[in-house]
Amino acid sequence: MKSTFFRPLLEAAVVIFLVLGAARWVTGLFSKRTYVYQSTAARQLRLLFWPLLALGAGLSVLPAVAMSGAEASTFEWLLTAGFMLFTLALSGPALLLHLRYWVINHETTLVFQPVDNRFEVYEAGQRVPFERRDLARVERVTCSARRTFWAKYDYLTLRLYDGRVITLTSLLTDLEPLAVFLRSLPTDRRTKAWCWV
Template identity: 65%
Template sequence: MKFVLLRPLLEVLAVLALVLGVARWVAGWFGKRTHTYRLTAARQLRLLAWPLLALGTGLSVVPALAMGPHGSASPLEWGLAAALVAVALALGAPAAVLHLRYWVLNHATVLVLQPQENRLEVYQHGQRQYFERRDIARVQRVTCRTRATFWAPYNYVRLLLHDGREIVLTSLLADLEPLTVFLRSVPTDRRTVAWAWA
């Protein structure tokens, strides 16, 4: 009974991952390498796959126990189900919350990075944020301390401009290490935290 909901979810995720992978591979053959980064479904799926799988697996036991015949589940079974749900929430919920936070910050953000042409542009809600590299007073690079968690890939860069503006670029847009390398001449504060809340 508990696999009735989980199996179709896993099949849909597998087909979606396969279709997105093939589409990306074909686009790589025929497309020009882009230096424009925005939120894409493929990147979001790659970051959210394991947290959603953990949440789906853990939460799937609750309907199975609840829909069983009245009184058929013992207190031990409910206790084990509660423990499994708690583990699933501990593994998947922090990553899902970070994902939602990063999506709110960067859903309307576009990053253009072309190091060979010394070009860095950020667009928010279709409007270009005008600044040059010399306008950046400081860069904060925040990464996750623990690499064995589902929220480890979530990190961000905060650009602190001389005029007081702050621009936050998250790992939902792109891998941020090339941006950090591009801005290596700007004073950079690197921090590692347990949970990279921006």
């Protein structure tokens, strides 16, 4: 009975996935490359896909053991708790980083077009007034733990001569092209196991 119910749902999900992928590919052929970067749902989903999948796998075990009632042994409860803790250890740091980066950059818009030498940052729709000559130093922090769910979370800190600090996180876009664009400035490159701002 379960297979007769889930099979049409799975087939519908695959068809929807293929149609959306084809539509995105076709629109990508005719769309102009954007130079405006924001914290979009697609970017967030790309970063959160594996952590949320791991968290869902960990939490999916709990209802099965809880619904077995008194039949579940202490050993089964310990295995369930261990599996949940394991998946939380895998996905928890990425979820915390994502939340922190969202707090920092959810109202930030980055306009970056290196061909035209255009680099602007907007906070809540208002342009942050600075020029490239106002930048004193750049800090580029990347993740050293490459095989973790939080490996794609990194940030770039722009320190201005007047003391202001602008932080741009990977929630907006891949920051390496921007770091290359700013390579003429004094740059501190660091790697951390967990890139907390």
